[in-house]
Amino acid sequence: METQFDIGRLGQEKLFLVLSSAERLRQNNIRVIKTLIGRGYRVVVITTNQPSAILKKHYAAEGIGMGKVTFIDAITKYAIGRIPEGENDTKFVNSPSNLTDLGIAITEVLNPASGEKTCLLFDSISTMLIYLPSIHISKFIHFVTSKLRLLDVPGIFLAVEKGIDPLLLTQLTTYVDDVIDMDKPPGLLGPDGKSPGT
Amino acid sequence: MEQEQRKFTGEGGHRIWILAVLGLVCIGLEVVVHLTLRTAVGYTHIFYILLVLSALWYHHKALFIAGGLVCATLATSLFVGDLTWATILRAAMFLVITWIVATISDERDRARRMLQEQKEEIEKKHYALVGYISEAALRMKNPLEMLRDNLTSMRVQLDQGPDIEELKMMLSVQITHLEQIIGNFRELNREIVEERDEIPEAFREFLTR
Numbered sequence: 572m573e574t575q576f577d578i579g580r581l582g583q584e585k586l587f588l589v590l591s592s593a594e595r596l597r598q599n600n601i602r603v604i605k606t607l608i609g610r611g612y613r614v615v616v617i618t619t620n621q622p623s624a625i626l627k628k629h630y631a632a633e634g635i636g637m638g639k640v641t642f643i644d645a646i647t648k649y650a651i652g653r654i655p656e657g658e659n660d661t662k663f664v665n666s667p668s669n670l671t672d673l674g675i676a677i678t679e680v681l682n683p684a685s686g687e688k689t690c691l692l693f694d695s696i697s698t699m700l701i702y703l704p705s706i707h708i709s710k711f712i713h714f715v716t717s718k719l720r721l722l723d724v725p726g727i728f729l730a731v732e733k734g735i736d737p738l739l740l741t742q743l744t745t746y747v748d749d750v751i752d753m754d755k756p757p758g759l760l761g762p763d764g765k766s767p768g769t
Numbered sequence: 770m771e772q773e774q775r776k777f778t779g780e781g782g783h784r785i786w787i788l789a790v791l792g793l794v795c796i797g798l799e800v801v802v803h804l805t806l807r808t809a810v811g812y813t814h815i816f817y818i819l820l821v822l823s824a825l826w827y828h829h830k831a832l833f834i835a836g837g838l839v840c841a842t843l844a845t846s847l848f849v850g851d852l853t854w855a856t857i858l859r860a861a862m863f864l865v866i867t868w869i870v871a872t873i874s875d876e877r878d879r880a881r882r883m884l885q886e887q888k889e890e891i892e893k894k895h896y897a898l899v900g901y902i903s904e905a906a907l908r909m910k911n912p913l914e915m916l917r918d919n920l921t922s923m924r925v926q927l928d929q930g931p932d933i934e935e936l937k938m939m940l941s942v943q944i945t946h947l948e949q950i951i952g953n954f955r956e957l958n959r960e961i962v963e964e965r966d967e968i969p970e971a972f973r974e975f976l977t978r
Binding site: 593594596597620621622624625628646647649650651655697698700701702704705731733734735736739 | 904907908915917918921932944953
């Protein structure tokens with residue numbers, strides 16, 4: 572089922588589990604954002620690994636316009652105990668383990684009837700594992716994917732490739748339409764653009 | 770219904786048939802030897818095969834079979850006219866032997882069931898512990914790798930002219946991640962300590978501190 576990153580399929584297949592190595596997670600996050608914005612999407616980034624303020628700086632350094640990115644930040648308030656100044660456009664959640672608030676924030680951000688094409692980027696499932704048992708994460712991701720399908724919104728769930736046990740990976744795979752391995756060499760792709768065995 | 774069907778087709782079915790055949794043999798002996806040949810010597814020893822087997826397999830329910838044989842023995846003795854203390858004693862022994870074997874079998878089966886339940890309980894706890902350990906490993910190994918990469922990225926940033934505020938924020942996040950990982954590790958230790966009784970008290974306290 573794993574395929575090389577091909578955002579062109581967002582139209583047909585809406586939900587992706589994107590696997591990345593730990594050291595390339597940030598670069599791959601930026602790569603996904605760039606591609607999505609290039610395709611005209613407004614991107615809702617849910618971050619549990621790095622504060623949104625830092626992500627914004629990295630995005631800006633890569634020439635990504637912040638007008639197309641909305642943040643739900645579940646780590647800043649928990650880690651530094653306060654909301655940084657000038658972050659009014661970001662929704663802050665108390666803790667990555669507070670799934671109720673995270674769910675509410677996602678619902679609020681996805682609902683506005685702006686008419687814009689919106690895509691959700693979840694960074695990352697692996698960090699959530701620090702704060703929650705895998706069973707809770709699985710249920711939450713199931714809730715989010717169901718919501719995205721109902722709203723007809725595409726979603727990308729980032730995870731560290733070797734950091735998810737086979738059971739959780741199988742569960743997550745059933746919730747999404749496809750699994751993308753960002754670090755797989757293109758040479759491994761078949762003639763149809765998909766990796767063998769897909 | 771299914772259980773009834775099993776009684777006659779599976780292992781229970783064989784037992785029923787064996788006991789039925791033995792019962793017929795016993796009744797046959799009673800009729801042929803006692804009633805026809807008019808002697809009560811020797812043949813009742815065969816009865817014990819039926820009584821012991823039924824007591825082994827059906828425990829105290831075998832007393833009904835013993836009662837039946839007692840009735841048959843006493844009835845034929847009355848008919849033949851050789852009812853003595855020896856006949857009554859023999860009939861009583863049918864009941865006593867059946868009761869003893871039934872009681873021992875019952876105790877044996879109960880002990881076996883208890884052992885099985887204990888084994889299942891231990892296995893269940895063991896699997897739960899293994900599941901917990903793998904979950905804990907999942908919640909420690911991968912986060913530690915992410916932490917390492919975040920710290921590496923911060924070190925690179927230091928070489929490139931650091932933004933102190935950004936570094937402070939990133940450090941706070943890494944400390945928060947670490948605190949949670951330590952919490953997860955402590956929780957894992959507690960689970961293991963609770964599971965293993967043989968860990969000395971001093972080590973228990975150290976592991977859960």
